[in-house]
């Protein structure tokens with residue numbers, strides 16, 4: 103048994119023992135009284151949580167929407183648009199790194215409190231994939247459009263074209279291509295920077311958004327978890343919401359974000375639900391090398407949690423009282 107595996111089993115053993123001490127979260131107790139109970143409504147305060155340090159700026163934009171009386175759906179859309187527009191961000195939107203053929207293909211999805219959802223995948227050269235995803239949700243009978251169809255729809259809807267990759271991303275791709283031994287896609291803690299955002303508004307409604315340029319130098323046509331409802335993002339307004347970042351293939355295998363929400367439905371806190379989902383991913387994979395995945399979750403009551411396979415993941419939190427970046431608890435240190 104490799105050293106990595108031995109350590110993993112040891113740590114899993116510990117976490118497993120902790121997880122057996124099941125304790126219903128505060129939200130679960132309150133929800134027993136009904137999701138519309140006045141006690142629950144009074145307890146709800148608007149808040150936003152999102153993945154990684156770019157979440158701080160995105161949260162500010164989301165908060166502007168929430169504090170102006172806007173709903174959670176518009177808050178998450180406006181929030182992640184900040185990251186999509188950031189030309190220096192190599193993993194989301196316009197500044198994203200390309201696939202192995204040099205093309206930047208963008209993935210995004212959005213989901214609201216009525217379980218309405220929209221998504222785009224493999225979208226090329228269009229500004230703000232998250233807003234295209236919202237347009238798919240609001241203006242078509244479908245949930246997901248991909249590739250050429252998604253692009254045509256976006257142009258039809260008046261979305262702006264963008265030129266990708268940006269100069270620096272193209273330079274990075276050319277360097278990657280030059281190095282013969284690095285011909286496989288790159289998955290490491292530096293390029294798992296998808297933004298996933300969850301918000302609760304003054305009405306106590308939840309929405310979420312997730313947007314990414316995906317796994318750097320991926321195979322052309324590859325789609326990760328980020329635009330897949332239930333994998334990269336899931337919202338159930340009765341319970342809570344969750345989103346994922348990291349190696350999308352691993353998240354898809356356990357329908358990650360849906361799993362987190364269902365664990366919250368069973369009474370687990372958002373924190374515990376994220377931990378259980380990460381542990382499920384660990385159990386389903388033999389090779390954990392570079393398998394970074396992180397989840398964040400927010401329940402109906404405004405409790406949140408986060409957890410990742412490896413160290414380094416963080417969650418940006420914004421409420422009326424704070425705007426902070428918190429390190430997520432994790433299972434393992436990088437070698």
Ligand code: SD4
Nearest residue numbers: 295296316317326348350
């Ligand atoms: C994906 N979850 O495409 C994304 C990866 C990621 O920045 O987080 N990239 O699999």
